[in-house]
Amino acid sequence: MDTQAQHTERDRSSTPAHGAGEEGSRSVRRSRLSRRGGPRRSPMSLRAAGLTGAACAVFLLLLSHFVLQPFQIPSGSMEPTLQVGDRVLVNKLAYGSGAGPRRGDVIVFDGTGSFVQEEVTENPVSSVVREGLAVFGLAEPAETDFVKRVVGVGGDRVVCCDKGGRVEVNGVPVDETYLHPDGVPSEVAFDIVVPEGTLWVMGDHRSNSRDSRDHLGSPGGGMVPVDMVIGRVDWIGWPVGRASGIDTTEAFSGVPDAPPGGAHG
Structure with a gap:
């Protein structure tokens, strides 16, 4: 029991x-x-994630193409304003509604026909890869893209140098406080009148910059057509410690407009 x-x-x-x-x-x-x-994860959620990623990529491509393009600085020609490796943001809408580049602006432009006389050919595959990376500022710019500062606009007479060693624009000496402290405004003498619709551009580190001065004897005389300007450099986005806007210079505030028909010697 x-x-x-x-x-x-x-x-x-x-x-x-x-x-x-x-x-x-x-x-x-x-x-x-x-x-x-x-x-x-269901196939539907994977498909949604893929579509979201594709939409983001398309948005970034459109933003970079039409509005704001990242640009990696490859050389020291614009020191101290821009350092090697800086990722800057180029404002492509800066010159809309008929407004053109002004003296003192830092611009990115396509130098084909002015700084680069022969068309540069690039492997199609590497071109696509570079352009994709450039959207995020991870690739160096194309060999035909340059970043410089506008010193003269259409009609201006630009001369170097006066008795004080300064560049003159329309007879007024310019105190270029943005220049690299180790250099001078120019070691090359020149006296030019900028044709309408073009720009005279120079680097801030004049002894380390190949700019309009180096193309005086080339077709176009070193002038950059306004319609080849990609945009204005408005911000440094990377590295984080250098993130800031590009200060607007007052160096050209006292320069008068060129007379109708351009300045004359």
């Missing part, structure tokens, strides 16, 4: 209480899911 009673008690205790079977099955399911690495 005692033996029978013991068996009966054991049978009762081994029988799950109400709801215990359901909880046990949940535990089993959870343990199986954990062994499998969690629930698998």
Whole structure:
């Protein structure tokens, strides 16, 4: 009898209480899911993630093409304003509604036909890769793209140098406080009149910059057509420690507009 009673008690205790079977099955399911690495993402959610990623990529491409393009600084020609490796943001809407570049603006332009006389050919695959990376400012610019400062606009007479060693624009000497402290305004003498629709551009580190001065004898005389300007450099976005806007210089505030028909010597 005692033996029978013991068996009966054991049978009762081994029988799950109400709801215990359901909880046990949940535990089993959870343990199986954990062994499998969690629930698998459905094809629909993967497709949605892919579409979201593609939409973001298209948005960045359109933004870079029409509004704001990242640009990596490859050389020290614009020091100290821009350092090698800086990622700047080029405002492509800066010269809309008929407004053109002004003296003192830092611009990015396509030098084909002015700074680069022969068309540069690039492997189509490497070109696509470079352009894709350039959207995020991770690639150096194309060989035909340059960043310089506007010193003379259409009609201006630009001369170097006066008795104080300064560049003159329309007869007014310019105190270029943005220049690299180790250099001078120019070691090359010149006296030019900028044709309408073009720009005379120079680097801020004059002894380390190939700019309009180096193309005086080339077709176009070193002048950059306004319609080849990509945009104005308005911000430094990277590295974080240098993130800032590009200060507007007052160096040309006292320079008068060129007379109709351009300045004359």
